[in-house]
Amino acid sequence: MIEFKNVTKSYPNGVHALNRISLEIEDGEFIYIIGPTGSGKSTIIKILNGEEVPDSGLVMVDNVDVGSLKHRKVPQYRRNIGCVFQDYRLLPALTVQENIAFALEVLGLPKKMIRKRVQEVLELVDLKEKARAYPDELSGGQQQRVTIGRAIANRPKILIADEPTGNLDPEKSREIIALLEKINAMGTTVVMVTHDIVLVNEFKKRTITLDQGFVVKDSKKGGYVSV
Amino acid sequence: MxxxxxxxxxxxxxxxxxxxxxxxxxxxxxxxxxxxxxIEEELIVQVSLNPTLDAAGQDELEKEIKEIKGISSVRFSDKEAELEQLIEDYGDTFSQYEGEDRNPLYDVFIVELEDPTQIDAITSQISKMDGVIEATYGTDTVNxxxxxxxxxxxxxxxxxxxxxxxxxxxxxxxxxxxxxxxxxxxxxxxxxxxxxxxxxxxxxxxxxxxxxxxxxxxxxxxxxxxxxxxxxxxxxxxxxxxxxxxxxxxxxxxxxxxxxxxxxxxxxxxxxxxxxxxxxxx
Incomplete structure (x- = not known):
């Protein structure tokens, strides 16, 4: 479970990214966080990720107080959280399967286990026939699927997706959402930041709308309504 | 890499x-x-003694020199031995000074030092002592x-x-x-x-x-x-x-x-x- 209690965060340049935000996200939920640029969406992700520390308030993820996590404990914490970004962030010199394996090698898992898990993941993201291809030989949608595969390879409890469809056409975006739904159905909590209103209206889920650091709407039934 | x-x-x-x-x-x-x-191993101070200094004064002086910090040894050498050394080093021209009362040299103490960088200070200290005509060491170039x-x-x-x-x-x-x-x-x-x-x-x-x-x-x-x-x-x-x-x-x-x-x-x-x-x- 993810819990934000009165979380405030401002940056040294004076921007108040989050103002007394309170949120609860249950295990196994799939939620959208939407809002215009500068509304604090990215800051929520950075705090969940352990990159930023809230100025005040409490952020609990699976009973871990993320804000007061010690520097050297952050890596361990991060293993429970998969991240997907708009710009894919794949290593160009590695093939698809190597990119996925890389995330597991870094954790020091045994080779045999890695090989098995990579096959599973490739099947899940439907890229088995592209296993030996390099990222620049893939389309944007395929690259994003690799990134998702890498993010979930370690079976994290939470998957954070920051504008995963930002660079994709509607057709490919639907594929990505379908994949995220598939992952969600397997028990992973999915938090997806987006400003693709078409998608939000088509695949209705709980939708949290942010504006200027405030939660302006938290709709359980989903869909975008102008405020 | x-x-x-x-x-x-x-x-x-x-x-x-x-x-x-x-x-x-x-x-x-x-x-x-x-x-x-x-080079330092060759650095010694030569202390020429006043001929009027008697045996007791000489012992006194030796003790005094030995008390200075940084001295490793003090050796006495009389003027005959010094002349012989001179003849050996520079040749027979100095033989003319051999014999009774013709030796112009002084009895000396040969002082060896532990720390050669102190040579200047120690030399001037010794030269001020009673019964010392002069105290010299090597040359300025060596120093x-x-x-x-x-x-x-x-x-x-x-x-x-x-x-x-x-x-x-x-x-x-x-x-x-x-x-x-x-x-x-x-x-x-x-x-x-x-x-x-x-x-x-x-x-x-x-x-x-x-x-x-x-x-x-x-x-x-x-x-x-x-x-x-x-x-x-x-x-x-x-x-x-x-x-x-x-x-x-x-x-x-x-x-x-x-x-x-x-x-x-x-x-x-x-x-x-x-x-x-x-x-x-x-």
Whole structure:
């Protein structure tokens, strides 16, 4: 479970990214966080990720107080959280399967286990026939699927997706959402930041709308309504 | 390392140059230090005694001189022995002074010192004592030389220390660049939860290798160059006074120092660079 209690965060340049935000996200939920640029969406992700520390308030993820996590404990914490970004962030010199394996090698898992898990993941993201291809030989949608595969390879409890469809056409975006739904159905909590209103209206889920650091709407039934 | 060969090569080269200069300074300082020891061994103060001084006064004076700090030995030599030494050193022209009452020399104390840099002070102290006509030592040139060598030695060490700092700085910069090149990789590692040491260790190893190869080049130059020089000069520099150190085991020490500096500077520089990067964010 993810819990934000009165979380405030401002940056040294004076921007108040989050103002007394309170949120609860249950295990196994799939939620959208939407809002215009500068509304604090990215800051929520950075705090969940352990990159930023809230100025005040409490952020609990699976009973871990993320804000007061010690520097050297952050890596361990991060293993429970998969991240997907708009710009894919794949290593160009590695093939698809190597990119996925890389995330597991870094954790020091045994080779045999890695090989098995990579096959599973490739099947899940439907890229088995592209296993030996390099990222620049893939389309944007395929690259994003690799990134998702890498993010979930370690079976994290939470998957954070920051504008995963930002660079994709509607057709490919639907594929990505379908994949995220598939992952969600397997028990992973999915938090997806987006400003693709078409998608939000088509695949209705709980939708949290942010504006200027405030939660302006938290709709359980989903869909975008102008405020 | 393979992926950014040019970068690694340039850092190896810059470290090699820094260590090469360090090596030259080390060889120089070490040799100068042994020159100084050679010369210092010959540094003695000659104290001429007043002929009117009786045996009791002489004992008194000897005791007094021995009490000065930094004196290693005091030896008495009468004027006949001194004349014989003179004749032996400079030839028979001085034989005319042999015989009763014709010897113009004085009885002397030969004073040897522990610390040659004190020679000036000790000499003037002795010359003020009762029963002493004069106290002299070698020549001004010898004295200047000792001073010069000691400053060369100290200067050399300071220079080497500065170059070590330079080497650390160079390695740190190279690794910083290497980290920039591999920023994406590191970011992904951090994202999937790699421990900080997991990210740091490869860079430290890279720094170690860089330092090792950086030390290899000047070490080879040093081994072959110094041996060749030693043989060409027959083991002495200009005169017999300046005996070069024999290549073995001296060169082993120099190379050992070079590798130690290279490897430690390499590891330390990489550690600094990668630590700094990892501390940017949580």
């Amino acid at each position: 393979r992926r950014h060969f040019a970068l690694t090569f340039s850092s190896v080269l810059s470290i090699a140059i820094a260590l090469l200069i360090s090596m030259l300074m080390l060889v120089l300082a070490w040799n100068v230090s042994s020159f100084t020891t050679n 200047t030389m000792v001073q010069l060598f000691s400053s060369v030695r100290i200067g050399g060490l300071v220079f080497v220390a500065a170059l070590i700092c330079l080497a650390i700085f160079l390695i740190r910069n190279t690794i910083k660049l290497a980290i920039q090149v591999r920023k994406d990789e590191i970011q992904i590692m951090r994202q999937v939860g790699a421990m900080n040491w997991y990210i740091t260790v490869p860079f430290v190893l890279e720094g170690l290798l860089t330092g090792f190869f950086g030390a290899l080049i000047p070490s080879l130059i040093c081994v072959f160059g110094y041996t060749a020089l030693y043989q060409a000069l027959n083991g002495v520099f200009i005169s017999e006074l300046f005996v070069l150190k024999s290549p073995y085991p001296f060169l082993l020490y120099v190379c050992g120092v070079l590798f130690l500096i290279g490897i430690l500077a390499g590891m330390f520089g990489s550690y600094l660079a990668s630590r700094k990067y990892l501390r940017w964010t949580r």
